[in-house]
Amino acid sequence: MIFKSQVSNKSILLPFLLLLTLSCSVENNSSVMTSWNLSDGKEFPESRPLSRAEDGVMLSDGTLIVADQRYGLVKIDSEGNVEPFGNFKLIGYSHNPPLIESGPNGVHFSPNKMYVFTADVFSGHIYMTSIEDNKTEIIYSHQYGANTAIQDSLGNVWFTQSTENRNEARLFEAIGKPMSDGSVYRLPVLENGTFSSEPELVVEGIYFANGFYIDEKNNKFYLSETMANRVLSFDLDIKSGSLSNRKVLAKIPSPDNMQLNHDGSLWVASPLSNQIHSINIFSGEQYVIFDAQTEAGIENMQKGMTAIVNGEGILDFIEEDTIGDMPGLLTGMIIGDETQPFYVANLGAALIKVSTK
Numbered sequence: 583m584i585f586k587s588q589v590s591n592k593s594i595l596l597p598f599l600l601l602l603t604l605s606c607s608v609e610n611n612s613s614v615m616t617s618w619n620l621s622d623g624k625e626f627p628e629s630r631p632l633s634r635a636e637d638g639v640m641l642s643d644g645t646l647i648v649a650d651q652r653y654g655l656v657k658i659d660s661e662g663n664v665e666p667f668g669n670f671k672l673i674g675y676s677h678n679p680p681l682i683e684s685g686p687n688g689v690h691f692s693p694n695k696m697y698v699f700t701a702d703v704f705s706g707h708i709y710m711t712s713i714e715d716n717k718t719e720i721i722y723s724h725q726y727g728a729n730t731a732i733q734d735s736l737g738n739v740w741f742t743q744s745t746e747n748r749n750e751a752r753l754f755e756a757i758g759k760p761m762s763d764g765s766v767y768r769l770p771v772l773e774n775g776t777f778s779s780e781p782e783l784v785v786e787g788i789y790f791a792n793g794f795y796i797d798e799k800n801n802k803f804y805l806s807e808t809m810a811n812r813v814l815s816f817d818l819d820i821k822s823g824s825l826s827n828r829k830v831l832a833k834i835p836s837p838d839n840m841q842l843n844h845d846g847s848l849w850v851a852s853p854l855s856n857q858i859h860s861i862n863i864f865s866g867e868q869y870v871i872f873d874a875q876t877e878a879g880i881e882n883m884q885k886g887m888t889a890i891v892n893g894e895g896i897l898d899f900i901e902e903d904t905i906g907d908m909p910g911l912l913t914g915m916i917i918g919d920e921t922q923p924f925y926v927a928n929l930g931a932a933l934i935k936v937s938t939k
Contacts, residue, residue: 615860616938620874620907623926623936627662630909630931637689637730637839637927639698640918641713646925647698648916648933649686651677654718655700655711668698668711668718675718683750688730688742688793688839701728701741704750708741708769721777722769727753730793730839734820737771740784742791742805756790758895760809764791768823784825785816793839793914795848796820800863804848806837811890813837813850813861832866834859835883836896839914839927851914851927854896855883856904858915858926872926872936874912878903908934 638648643660647667650656654670677684685704692699692710700709706724708731711717721739726748731741743765745756755761765788767781785791785805792806796818803816803825813832816825836854843849848861849871856879858872875883886899905911910930917924926934 615869615871617870618872618936618938620934623934625909625932626925626935627658627664627932629662631664632656632931632933634685634929635910635927635931635933636685636687636929637914638916638925638933639689639691640916640922640925642919644918644922646916646933647689647711647713648927649689649700651684651686654684654686654709655689655698667716668709669716670709670718673709673718673720679750685727685750687728688732690730690732692733693735697733699731699733699739701731703727703729703744703753704747706748708739722779722781724767724781729791732794732796734796735798736820737775738823739769739771739777740794740796741767741769741781742788742794743767744790744792744808754897756809758897760789760890760893760895762787762789764788764807766791766794766805766825770823782823784823785828792837793851795840795842797842797863802863804831804840804863806840806850808836808838809890809895811835811837811887813840813848815863830866831863832859832861832868834861834868835887836890838912841915841917843917844920849915849917851912853911853913854886854899854904855879856906856908856912858912872915874906874908874926874934876903876906879906 634651636649646658653666654675655667657667683704687703688701698711708722710721729742729744733739746763747753766785769781770778790809792808794805801818803818805814815831817827835852838851840850850859856874857870860871861868882899882904886896909932910928914927923937
């Protein structure tokens with residue numbers, strides 16, 4: 583997801599807002615469900631050395647690989663030391679607006695965890711980075727920005743196109759007013775291990791296609807439709823690369839990046855509410871797992887949701903009051919195993935580290 587960095591039907595609206603307000607409340611039943619708020623975490627690294635840390639992954643030893651607008655990716659060790667990762671310079675990566683706009687986004691492991699796939703929401707490049715060799719290649723350059731890219735177990739790479747943007751300004755237009763030009767594509771892997779130069783269009787007509795998750799165990803595909811306030815689910819046929827039986831799994835404000843937690847629940851970031859929601863993938867039931875919402879942010883959230891229902895955008899409601907004390911606009915999460923902390927990703931210069939013990 584991308585918003586302007588740091589700040590700068592109707593008949594169902596009332597019950598919809600009431601439902602979301604209740605689900606976004608910090609008054610969760612903590613005796614049954616564990617949840618955290620911003621005071622339970624701490625900024626990491628403390629010196630705020632990152633740049634637009636939109637998403638990332640965690641290695642088994644706790645090392646993080648995180649999106650960074652200056653370098654493409656950075657590696658962060660357990661002490662908070664940061665260094666460029668992936669040698670993006672060797673493939674010509676740079677961020678020098680307005681001449682060159684780059685937006686590393688949606689960082690995900692390959693199924694064998696030997697590679698990291700990163701989509702560029704401005705340039706449309708999809709990068710594959712070898713963890714062992716610290717080398718990156720561009721496997722495909724989409725004609726529009728690519729929001730998130732994930733490889734399935736057969737080697738094919740799926741990715742989302744949020745809107746028909748070729749730069750940052752055009753992307754903001756789709757957040758300023760809902761547009762149904764979001765899509766899901768699949769980039770087939772060829773017999774020689776390379777990727778096709780022609781992706782297959784799988785789903786179209788989405789109001790800002792954003793983060794997604796491929797749940798091969800349950801033959802499901804989950805997708806954030808940000809400018810419709812909903813998380814969609816599809817039946818997945820991994821061999822044919824097709825999606826069917828589209829349903830609304832849950833309704834949350836402006837869903838963004840998502841990840842299946844080790845307990846089987848689907849965690850989904852909500853920038854507009856400044857929260858992370860946990861969704862039961864079978865029932866759609868949800869509650870807030872991480873909360874950084876402010877009182878003023880609640881009002882902005884409600885206005886933003888109303889705006890979307892009215893065919894308007896949410897840019898005006900993404901401001902300091904919405905972000906609160908977060909380093910930047912909340913966009914995602916980095917989840918390890920049961921023994922490790924999780925991290926809250928955002929468009930700022932530091933993550934939020936939350937100990938689960």
